[in-house]
Amino acid sequence: MLDILKKTLKTGSQTTKYPQIPDFAPAGFRGKPELFADRCTYCGECVTACPPGVICLSEKNGDKVLTLSYCGCIFCGRCEEVCPYGAIKLTEEYELASKTKDDLITSIRRKL
């Protein structure tokens, strides 16, 4: 019993202080994907690679628009792998909860 008590005292409290102190995900964690407008060529590689199909390429008023919805994204990192220009990167951000689906959409655009 003394051994158990000794171990308990030695271990101490392991509870995370999360909401008080920001918690950073470990290195290599696949979180929120980010799009870089300056590198993207709108080739559509990521669109075909995305398993749940949340990335879409469209044309609006003569602009090419690449839209990514985090709502449905499975954070597999396929888009990052296939992108030849490194225009899409998965960050370590995980606090994505939102009240509406529109807040979870990110997009970049370029004039044709």
Place this chain on the structure above:
Amino acid sequence: MTVEYEIEIMGQRLNERIKKIFGRSLHIREVDAGSCNACEVEATALSNPIYDIERFGIHIVASPRHADMLLVTGPVTRNMELALLKTYNATPSPKLVAAMGSCACNGGIFGETYATGGGVDRYIPVDVYIPGCPPRPQAVIFGIMVAVDKLSQKKTPYSETPYLNTGIKGTTRLEHEI
């Protein structure tokens, strides 16, 4: 303002919100609507000694009748469709619904097929979306914080709920709050 002081304030934020809105605590019913069980593993981790959501007064309960909030996982399979609707109807109002995981948000990897509905919001109104496959326990805690904040903004037509109109009074601790 010192760092310690800031941390102290931030730590009390969630607890205060819950106390203000729900009286003492927030009770969550976890609903598995055809999930792959990854989200369940993370939801279970919420009550372990490391994440320990009970310290904020958030409890996971065994019945929707005890719950203030539904934490729905999975893309709503055809077999779980009715069960989800029954659970939603059994939860007393004001209630919150959190869609946990990408499947619950949008169908995720399962998408919309003959067997899956493609998101919880096709069946019941969702208050907060928590993307992630599965979301980290911290992300779920963040989602609950967002949801609780939403309820304080929500104009709940509490006096118009059916059982208050039947003349039964004082059924809730929230009556004077909202």
